[in-house]
Amino acid sequence: MYELIDHLAYMRGAVLGPLMARAAGQMPRGVRKLETLAAAYARELAETVPRHHTASCYKALQATIGLYRTLRSQIQGLELRTEAEEVSVRYLDEVFAEVSERT
Numbered sequence: 001m002y003e004l005i006d007h008l009a010y011m012r013g014a015v016l017g018p019l020m021a022r023a024a025g026q027m028p029r030g031v032r033k034l035e036t037l038a039a040a041y042a043r044e045l046a047e048t049v050p051r052h053h054t055a056s057c058y059k060a061l062q063a064t065i066g067l068y069r070t071l072r073s074q075i076q077g078l079e080l081r082t083e084a085e086e087v088s089v090r091y092l093d094e095v096f097a098e099v100s101e102r103t
Contacts, residue, residue, distance in 0.1 A: 004057050005050055011064050019071035058096045
């Protein structure tokens with residue numbers, strides 16, 4: 001679970017933060033000052049921070065996916081691999097359902 005929590009932090013700094021800054025017309029620099037530079041996304045970004053609990057991690061991962069989808073939709077000319085994305089997200093949902101049944 002710590003690995004997932006760490007990965008979500010990486011996604012905020014390396015992917016979501018720069019995309020949010022870009023959407024706000026700023027230079028992409030991780031998550032530094034995003035509370036003010038991209039305040040419109042502050043609530044969505046906060047939802048990507050999990051607690052050390054399975055359901056919280058799953059919810060944060062879903063929030064990360066949702067925010068990424070929103071931000072990437074603002075980029076022109078992006079080649080999306082929606083089939084692979086749908087398969088991956090479906091697998092995530094299946095894994096969470098399986099883990100939830102065991103706990």
